[in-house]
Amino acid sequence: xxxxxxxxxxxxxxxxxxxxxxxxxxxxxxxxxxxxxxxxxxxxxxxxxxxxxxxxxxxxxxxxxxxxxxxxxxxxxxxxxxxxxxxxxxxxxxxxxxxxxxxxxxxxxxxxxxxxxxxxxxxxxxxxxxxxxxxxxxxxxxxxxxxxxxxxxxxxxxxxxxxxxxxxxxxxxxxxxxxxxxxxxxxxxxxxxxxxxxxxxxxxxxxxxxxxxxxxxxxxxxxxxxxxxxxxxxxxxxxxxxxxxxxxxxxxxxxxxxxxxxxxxxxxxxxxxxxxxxxxxxxxxxxxxxxxxxxxxxxxxxxxxxxxx
Numbered sequence: 123x124x125x126x127x128x129x130x131x132x133x134x135x136x137x138x139x140x141x142x143x144x145x146x147x148x149x150x151x152x153x154x155x156x157x158x159x160x161x162x163x164x165x166x167x168x169x170x171x172x173x174x175x176x177x178x179x180x181x182x183x184x185x186x187x188x189x190x191x192x193x194x195x196x197x198x199x200x201x202x203x204x205x206x207x208x209x210x211x212x213x214x215x216x217x218x219x220x221x222x223x224x225x226x227x228x229x230x231x232x233x234x235x236x237x238x239x240x241x242x243x244x245x246x247x248x249x250x251x252x253x254x255x256x257x258x259x260x261x262x263x264x265x266x267x268x269x270x271x272x273x274x275x276x277x278x279x280x281x282x283x284x285x286x287x288x289x290x291x292x293x294x295x296x297x298x299x300x301x302x303x304x305x306x307x308x309x310x311x312x313x314x315x316x317x318x319x320x321x322x323x324x325x326x327x328x329x330x331x332x333x334x335x336x337x338x339x340x341x342x343x344x345x346x347x348x349x350x351x352x353x354x355x356x357x358x359x360x361x362x363x364x365x366x367x368x369x370x371x372x373x374x375x376x377x378x379x380x381x382x383x384x385x386x387x388x389x390x391x392x393x394x395x396x397x398x399x400x401x402x403x404x405x406x407x408x409x410x411x412x413x414x415x416x417x418x419x420x421x422x423x424x425x426x427x428x429x430x431x
Contacts, residue, residue: 124350124410125208134206137181142166143174150184150201157197175199182334203333205307207352218290220420221282225387227405227414228265233257235273238301238400241265244340244407266405266414269301269348272398274390279417281383287421289380291359292317294387295416297409298327299351301400305332311399315356316388317378322356322363323370326397336409348402350409380419387415 125131137143142164149155149163161171175197178184185202188195228241237252243264249256254270256262268275283289300311307329315322335343336350343349357364358380363373391401405414 124352125206127208127210131208133177134181134183137177137183140174140177142170143178146171146174146178146199147183147201150199154187154198154200156191156199160199205328218420219287219423220418222419223279223282223417224413225277225279225415225417226263226266227268227403228263229277230257230262230275231278231386232276233270233274235270235275237271238303239268239270241268242343246342267348267403267408269400269402270391271301271400272391272393274388275403276386276388277415278384278386281381281385281419283381283419283421286424288424289375290420290422291357292375292378292380293358293416293418293420294356295353295413295418297351297353297404297411297413298389299348299402299404300327300330301348301402302330304346305330305348307331307333309399310397311391311401312395312397313401314388314390314392314395316386316390317358318382318385319388320373320378321371322358322373322378323365324395325354325365325370327352327399327401330400330402336404338406338410338412339408343408351402351404353411385417387417 125134145164146160149160157168157171161168164171175184175186179186183203185200186197187200189198235254237254239254240251241248241257241262243261244266248259248261248265298313300309302309309329311327312324313327314324330348331351332347332349334349335345339349355366358373358375358378360374363370389401391398406412
């Protein structure tokens with residue numbers, strides 16, 4: 123689950139603001155328990171436990187199932203969430219000039235992949251699952267989600283930097299996750315990024331998320347498969363390459379030949395990686411971020427004094 127600093131996340135923060143509820147979470151992490159078992163373990167009345175359970179249930183942290191018991195139907199409490207991420211508001215960047223290019227998920231120019239795999243538009247699946255041949259269907263240009271287990275996919279885009287413009291930094295923003303059978307939040311995958319055939323670095327995706335429906339995922343999309351990813355920001359500067367503000371590699375703007383008229387961007391899951399767990403790419407109309415792959419090249423106009431008469 124991903125939280126932000128807004129009123130929509132308050133039920134979760136409130137649910138965690140209690141020692142009793144924290145203790146309930148730890149108990150349920152060991153095994154599901156009914157109300158009576160929780161009350162006995164914590165030395166509290168069933169009425170008080172019921173109040174705390176309702177708050178955790180409202181926040182989506184646990185769920186209660188009605189199951190047969192010795193005295194009839196009983197409520198069994200189950201821990202529903204095993205991880206959450208809190209996204210804090212970021213400082214507004216200093217205003218500056220930039221070229222922005224957005225590449226649609228289906229506009230790839232090269233690939234070499236192994237199943238499991240598939241792709242879809244916001245309206246329907248393209249072809250059939252686990253058959254790479256459908257990645258060459260004409261309709262694939264409309265794809266807004268795709269996934270594969272191992273291999274690479276590559277995009278080509280134009281660079282509109284002028285000779286009078288000095289590049290400051292390049293930011294690449296995309297939503298992605300691992301690719302597990304159905305979903306699995308604990309499914310690590312080593313994902314490598316390349317720009318102009320230069321290895322920018324590797325990020326290990328924690329999992330393939332399906333604990334809640336993506337904010338923009340279409341209603342027809344099956345609930346048992348990947349729903350959303352994590353938004354990752356790769357920033358390449360004159361000092362190195364950073365992922366979400368953390369150092370990723372020593373690759374600089376000069377190393378990637380930033381003035382080339384065309385760029386290639388490759389996303390790969392290598393066969394010899396420690397964690398081969400696939401990749402899912404989410405574009406506009408899927409996941410939690412209504413965007414495709416965004417490239418933003420910030421620049422500064424060169425100050426040249428014109429002495430010509």
